[in-house]
Structures are given as structure tokens and as C-alpha cells.
Amino acid sequence: MNISPLKAYLRPNGSWGLRNHVLVLPLHSALSSSARAIEEASQGAVAITHDWSGEIDADLERIISTLAGFASNPNNFATIFLTLDSPNERRIIERAESLGLPNVVHLSLADAGSMHKLVDVGILEADQLLTRALLQERIPAPWSAIVLGLECGGSDALSGITANPALGVASDMLVDLGATSILGETTEILGAEHLLAARAITPEVGVEIVNTVLRYESSINYEGIDLRGAQPSRGNIEGGLSTLEEKSLGAAKKAGNAVFTGVLEYAEVPSAHGLFFMDTPGHDIEQLTGFAAGHVNIVVFTSGRGTPTGSATMPVIKVATNTPMATSLKDLIDLNAGTIADGIESLSEVGNRIFNEIVAVANGKETKAERGGHHEFSLSRLYN
Amino acid sequence: MKMEGFDHGTRGIGVRDYQLILPSVVCSTHISRRIAKDVNAVTFSHQHGCGIIGADVAGIGDFFASLADHPNVSSVLVVSLGCETIQGQELAEKLVTKNASTKYQIIQDSGGVEATVTAGITAVRSLQESYPTKRRPLNDLRVGISASSNSSIANNLLEALSALDIYTELVGGKSPADSFSHLMEKKVHLILSFPTGDQPASGFPLIPVINIASDSALHQAISADFDVPAGTPVENIVKLILEVANGRETIAEINKSGEILAPRLVRST
Numbered sequence: 001m002n003i004s005p006l007k008a009y010l011r012p013n014g015s016w017g018l019r020n021h022v023l024v025l026p027l028h029s030a031l032s033s034s035a036r037a038i039e040e041a042s043q044g045a046v047a048i049t050h051d052w053s054g055e056i057d058a059d060l061e062r063i064i065s066t067l068a069g070f071a072s073n074p075n076n077f078a079t080i081f082l083t084l085d086s087p088n089e090r091r092i093i094e095r096a097e098s099l100g101l102p103n104v105v106h107l108s109l110a111d112a113g114s115m116h117k118l119v120d121v122g123i124l125e126a127d128q129l130l131t132r133a134l135l136q137e138r139i140p141a142p143w144s145a146i147v148l149g150l151e152c153g154g155s156d157a158l159s160g161i162t163a164n165p166a167l168g169v170a171s172d173m174l175v176d177l178g179a180t181s182i183l184g185e186t187t188e189i190l191g192a193e194h195l196l197a198a199r200a201i202t203p204e205v206g207v208e209i210v211n212t213v214l215r216y217e218s219s220i221n222y223e224g225i226d227l228r229g230a231q232p233s234r235g236n237i238e239g240g241l242s243t244l245e246e247k248s249l250g251a252a253k254k255a256g257n258a259v260f261t262g263v264l265e266y267a268e269v270p271s272a273h274g275l276f277f278m279d280t281p282g283h284d285i286e287q288l289t290g291f292a293a294g295h296v297n298i299v300v301f302t303s304g305r306g307t308p309t310g311s312a313t314m315p316v317i318k319v320a321t322n323t324p325m326a327t328s329l330k331d332l333i334d335l336n337a338g339t340i341a342d343g344i345e346s347l348s349e350v351g352n353r354i355f356n357e358i359v360a361v362a363n364g365k366e367t368k369a370e371r372g373g374h375h376e377f378s379l380s381r382l383y384n
Numbered sequence: 385m386k387m388e389g390f391d392h393g394t395r396g397i398g399v400r401d402y403q404l405i406l407p408s409v410v411c412s413t414h415i416s417r418r419i420a421k422d423v424n425a426v427t428f429s430h431q432h433g434c435g436i437i438g439a440d441v442a443g444i445g446d447f448f449a450s451l452a453d454h455p456n457v458s459s460v461l462v463v464s465l466g467c468e469t470i471q472g473q474e475l476a477e478k479l480v481t482k483n484a485s486t487k488y489q490i491i492q493d494s495g496g497v498e499a500t501v502t503a504g505i506t507a508v509r510s511l512q513e514s515y516p517t518k519r520r521p522l523n524d525l526r527v528g529i530s531a532s533s534n535s536s537i538a539n540n541l542l543e544a545l546s547a548l549d550i551y552t553e554l555v556g557g558k559s560p561a562d563s564f565s566h567l568m569e570k571k572v573h574l575i576l577s578f579p580t581g582d583q584p585a586s587g588f589p590l591i592p593v594i595n596i597a598s599d600s601a602l603h604q605a606i607s608a609d610f611d612v613p614a615g616t617p618v619e620n621i622v623k624l625i626l627e628v629a630n631g632r633e634t635i636a637e638i639n640k641s642g643e644i645l646a647p648r649l650v651r652s653t
Contacts, residue, residue, distance in 0.1 A: 028584065028585035029559075029586075029643050029645070030560070030561075030584045030585070030641060030643075031562055031584070032429075032585070033587075033639065033640050033641045033642065033643070034639075034641070036470075037640070047641065049429050050431075051430070051431065051561065051643055053559040053560070053561055053583070053645075054559075054582075054583075055558060062418045084582070084583075084602065086582070109584055109602075109605075109606055110601075110602055110605035110606060111605075112580055112606075113605065113606060113608060114606055114607075114608035114609050115584075115585075115606075115609050115639045115641055116608065116639060117608075154467045186436075203473060218523070220437070232468065233434070233467070233469060234467070234471065235466070235467025235468065235469075236467075238467070239467070253632075257634060281435060282435055283434060283435030284411070284434070284435075285410050285411070285431060286431070286435065290640050304466040305465075305466060305490050305492055306466075307411050307465060308411065308412075308414065308415060308465075308491065308497050309411050325492075328496070329491075329492065329495065329496045330496055331496040331497045331498055331499075332496055332497055372497050373414065373619055374414050374437070375414070376410050376411060376413060376414060376429075376431075377431070378431035379431065
């Protein structure tokens, strides 16, 4: 079991890609439609769109980290940046290069001469990069190549009993083998933070976990809103969850029983292996964006209600918490953990199935979200 | 110049005839785009609908309602995930009390992605049949201007349009996308945009945007993205406004450029 069956794409900085994407990244919202047009006309490039128009405000540094981290995710063979060639856009590109992005193409609107020409040049560049990407081969990779993101969304009463603890089993197995696993969603550990802090590698890391939750809660209270009234969400309540604490205790189970090695800021790239906590919002897409920017290269997403969501860079494996949903939403669910509640499988059996699926997807198996071309994107802002 | 618009019932008379596929949450934006592509409707990407708190729950809901009630819109299909904060079904039920030509589709109740796309396409086609395009004279053109208030050409245009009894609204937001959203809420039929010299030309999915260049280096370098070069006389711009109102496509429309920016007040959770 210790010999890794993984094959992946080795990047020059030593990180590993489980995919070999050519990403088209507009650095201004007005270039979003150009990015989308390049994606549609190219032979397989992926594009994201967003609503940042270069505003310089209190969220600027967060946006720069997010876009630079996303661009340099190890699953990207190359990123084509569409820009107005502003100083902050150049900072994003430089940061992406320093984070290890191996192939950079910078297309400025002014150089192209018009949006129409920008799209034409972008398609040519994308197709050339895609041809080069095809020439790179997967090579045997160690277990540490995997950086797993743990995500849950649309939770229900079974989340904390079936899919989340089963994912915890898979996460523990991977961490034991030397991989990295990241738990996020600060909103969703509220009320369970003391249990996570007790598993910290040092007392300092434990304090950091608790402080991250306190910082988050006070930023929400500062807005004059009691989060404990807004969570669990309406969808969660309809799914049978009673309180925020119940939701949190269930959500935290995704991280199994491993020791917490450290705490990451939103979009921060971990510098060691092991289990981490990242300070991300509970908003599924902002959370996935933070993981991608933090160089997570594969995600397992548990859901009680079902969601089609995916990512432009990371394969996202969907695990259903209950059999009825897994049966009715077949084309968006990869695995069913409802069998635990049905009495058909044990927690460790489902945990093993999730582990095996992570390995298969890491080696190239397409997820349902990838097949459907789902790659929503959201920028997380703290100030508005 | 006589203007012919599209009769959109309770929404008013529009200068464009758009069906809107409205995703009530970021999670349904991709499926909305697939439906829109198949039936040649308009949709947009956004990152809202869930994880929002406080004033934004009502604010973003009202913003979506305002898009759905725009005079350039003929009918609306709301595409909902099902478990989002802004419940698509409730949004659609609210919209339908104002405009009967509204339907909704919920992914979690529809049997998955492909089933939602298929059902959504059927729903849009039935809206097309029930609410066929009807032309009608347009007598009360509403023009939005996105510019800083000290722009002299924008002020000259305001005067020229007022002299023609055309309603005008001037907004100078923090970005063109932000101004366009405010102007949309004022139900303007079309927008004249004066982006600052460091900003590109851009559009808005439901509203034709006429981009007017400044003499900045960027604008000179990308002059092909602008409908109107710097220094164009006001009367020529007024003539273009009337042509666009009568159906002439703007460059932003041809490029399908422009994203909708929903104004948000509070951080998401």
C-alpha cells in the first residue's frame, strides 16, 4: 500500500499536477467574455470569469493572492492571462510565476488592438499550448503528490453520519501515506473549533484554529448580524439539520482523526504535508476557489441535497450522503455514501471506496463535474 | 425619428427582445448558459445567491427581480439549484405576480443536469409560443449615461436628449459594470458609456451599450471596441442612439461583452 500507484505531471518547482490544463484567465471583468470565447473555440482550454474590474480597495491583496494562486495551481500546464496591462495585473502574473506556474502567456488588450483580435490571438495561443501539453506524460508520483480539498455543501441530517466521516477515513489514509489534506469553511466549524484545536500538532496551532474562528465570527458580528441565526441555511434545515453546532460537528468529520499540522490563510499554499485548516467562507464556490488558489489539486465534495458544481482546475468528486438523492441526481453524483445509513456498507468500506476513487481520478478518471464542463468561480471579498 | 419597440406587456416596451435565463445562484449559472445557448436567450454569470447574509438577502433578490422586470425582457426562466439562500421557486413566484411570462426549473427536483437542461429548453420554447414577439411604437425612450458627472460631453448629451423629450439618467459608479447595474434598475432601454481612459469598452447582457472613447492611449489602441471615437459631435451621437434604439447592434453586443455585477453590501459567509 505504501508504493504509490499514482501517475501525475511533474512541475519544475517539484509540485505535481493531476491534470494538465491550459487556463484562460481574464484579469479584468470586461475581458470575461473574451476568455469564454477563447474557451469555446479552442481545442480544450478552460476559462473562468469574474467580476473584478481592477478596483483598488481593502480586498485588493486577497484578490491578487486568489487570482495568482488559481493561475499557478499545479493542475495548470499553462495560463493565458488577458489583461489591460495595469500594474496590479502585472503583479498577479509575477506572483503566479513565483508560485511555480511553468508556462505563462500574457495577452494585453491594447497590444491585440480589440476584443475581437484578442480572442483570435488567444485561440491560437491556447491551441499551441494544448498541443505542447499533450506531449507531456504522466510519470510515477509519490503519495505526497496529492493535495486533497475537503468540501461539503447542501448538507443534510445524514452528512455527519455517512459521507463526511467516510471522507474522514479516506483523508486519514492519505495523510498517513504522506499526502496533504485541507479542511476549510470556517463557518462550518463554528461550535466545533475546540475539538479540532485539541488535535493540533502544537498548542500554538490549536490557538490559531480557535483564533481563526473568533476572527471570523467577529467580522460577521461587526456587520451587525448574528451568524448563528443565518446558519444552518434554509436548505440545511429542509435537509433535517437542527443547529449550527450539529452542522459543524458533522462538517468537521470530513477531516477524520489526523493531527492538524497548521492553519492557512485563504488562498495560501501549504509549505508542508499533512492535515491543514484553511480559513475559507462556507460559500461553496468561494471556498473551492480558495482551495484551488492554495494549490489543492483534487477535491472531494460531500452533499446531501446535490450540486453540479465543479472547478476549472481541480477535479471535484461528489459524494452523496443519502441513497435517494444519489439515485435521482445520477449525472452529478460520483459516489453514494448513503449505503452506510441503508445498512449495506460500513464506514470503512465507503471510506475505502472514496480513497480508491481519489486515486482513480488523480490518475485521470473524469468526474461527473468534469464531464459536464462545470467550473463556476467566485472571488471572495471581506469588505464587500 | 419614429421608433419601433417590442411590446413586453407589463414590463413595458423594449428596444430589444430578450428571453432571460436567470440563475438564482452561482451553482446554476453553467446550466443556465447551456439552456440559453440552445434557445438563443440571454443569461449571465454571477457569484451570488448563497452564503449571503443581512441586507444582501433582500438586496440581491431585488436586483434579480429588477433584471426580470426590465422592458427589454420578453420572458424569464429562473434556474434554481434548490437549497440556495435565494430560493429560485420563491423568486419566480414573486416575479410571476408581476409578469405572467415567468417559469422556473429546480435542478434538485428535476433529476439532474441533463434533465434540467432538457426541461428548461422546453419551458423556454413554451414561453416563446405563449408570448410571441409583437412590435409597437416606442414613445418614451429611456437613456442611461455612465460617466463621471464632470464630463462635459456627457452633460451636452444630457441637454440634447432632454430637448428631444428623452428621459435620461446619469450615473457615475465605481466601475462601468457597477453603473450599468444601477442604470438597469432605472429601466433604461440603452446605455451610453464613457469609460475612464484606463478602462476598456464593455457591455451589459440585457441592454445595448454604446461605448464612447476618450483620447487616452488605451482607448486609441483599442478604438475598434468603441462605437464612437473621441471628439464626435453630439448630434452624431444622438443619431446613433436612435439607430441603436431601432435595432442597430452595438460593438459590445456583437462581441457579447459585458458581465452583470450584482451590488453586494456585506461579506459572504
